[in-house]
Amino acid sequence: MLFSELGLSEPVLKAVEKCGYEHPTPIQEQAIPIILEGRDLIGASQTGTGKTAAFALPLLTKLQPIGKPQILVLEPTRELADQVAEAFAEYGEFTGLKVALLYGGVGYGKQTEDLKNGADIVVATPGRLVDHFYRGTMRFGEVKALVLDEVDRMLDMGFLPIVRKIVNLCPWEGRQTLFFSATMPPVIAGFAKWCLTDPAEVTIARREVAATISHAFYPVALDQRDELLLALLKGTDFHSVMIFTRTRKEADAVCGMLKQHGYRGEVAVMHSDIPQKERMEALKGFKSGKYDILVATDVAARGIDISGVTHVINYRVPENAEDYVHRIGRTGRAEASGDAFTIMTADEVDFATAVENFIGKPIERKKLDGFDYTYTALLEDKPVKSVRKSKPAGPKRRRR
Structure with missing residues (x-):
């Protein structure tokens, strides 16, 4: 199917063509006609499936500029x-619709100006949006x-x-609501209802891991994790690589270690302790190609869309199995191919098993050719028992 067959307006199709897209991804093919009909939608899709375009393109198609917020997106x-x-902004380039971006950690000046200048689309984080409401700069009366x-x-x-407060501020009559969540625990299902x-x-x-991603575990001895990371980088023809760590401290340590080994100007780090302005600069620099390597915690893992990431490396197996799918979903996005390496040590066997159970299939164990491995039982072909110690049982109590 082609985008031109989905019922999108000419100005929107012109922008899609300019972006170089021809064929919609599965979620776009399914969601766009539903949204054009005006129906409410509940969507669950793995990251890297083109979800943003799935709701942005049809919403832009349905609107005419009136200079007041008509689309409100919460992130x-x-x-x-x-x-x-x-x-x-990219998809609406030829529609005449203006966009305002509202988030905390920066001043109100430009945001207030964008709202006063007639923004039809407002994309916001919840806290800053409510701040603008209390300041009288954001009005919800025309939100469709x-x-x-x-x-x-x-x-x-x-x-x-x-x-919940923001939903109540928007008109209920005639409002179309689109709801996206990767998981659906009872509290979210109730909220959706x-x-x-x-x-x-x-x-x-x-x-599922996207079919376009080639991924594997790379077992190694506990004291060779950094050595293997450097060898993977050296032996890989990458254009842009994301390295995920579990903690902020570890992200800083990995970034420092890479710089010590010659990756000086091309590596950036991104986590929640870094000031907002520097985080945005790191992200923009990585997108533009100024940085080839981005070391990040999970603050950057979910949803961030950076086209052209060729490789993802997990410095450790993620503790949360779902994070594995989100992290390696940074590569192989929207039908492009990508590679993901996960460095695994003996204390992470349980986490690796949890990941395999989560995606419903075993993940290949690989050795890097030419790497001087220290012996570890993980390198054996037979399954390895976890070396993580279970918590000791508490003292037995006497019955009285």
Whole structure:
């Protein structure tokens, strides 16, 4: 199927063509006609499936500029909000619709100016949006479409009460609500039921690794993790690589270690302790090609859209199995191919098993050719038992 067959407007199709897209991804093919019909939607799709375009293109098709907020998109993080606002500006280039981006950690000046200048689309994080409401700079009376994106992540971050307040500020009559969540625990299912009316459901394989990604575990001895990371980088023809760590401290340490080994100007680090301005500069620098390597914690893992990431390296096996899919989903996006390496040591066998159970299939163990391995039982062909110690049982109590 072609984008031209989905019922999108000419100005939107012109922008799609300019971006070089011809064929919609599965979620776009399913969601765009539903959104054009005006129905509420509940969508669950794995990252890297083209979800932003799935809701942005049809919403832009349906609107005419009136200079007041008509589309409101809520995102859990500043980075995601920035990315989605950029997408709306790109896809809406020929529509005459203006975009305002609202998030905390920066001043109100430009944001207030953008709202006063007649923004038809507002992309915001929940806290800053409510601030603008109390300041009298954001009005909800003309909102025709509300997009709640990454709702499970908003729940994790404690935003759900504020989001509920925002939903109530928008008109209920005639409002189209689009709801996206990678997971659907009971509290989110209940929230969806409350804010949606007879929604259509679109689900794209939540637990699968995209078929375009080649991924494997690389077992190694505990004291050779850094050595193997350097060897993987040296032996790989990468254009842009993301390295994920579990903690902020570890991200800084890995970044420092890479710089010590000659990767000086081309490596950047991104985590929640770094000031917002520097985080955005690191992300923009990585997108533009100024940096070839981005070391990041999971703050950057979910949803951030950086086209052209050729490789992802997990410095450790993620403790949360779902994060594995989100992390390696940074490469192989929207039908492009990519490679993902996960460095695994003996204390991470349980986490590796959890990942395999989560995606429903075994993950290949690989050795790097030419690497001088220290012996570890992980390198044997037979399965290895975990070396993680179970918690000691508490003292037995006497019965009385």
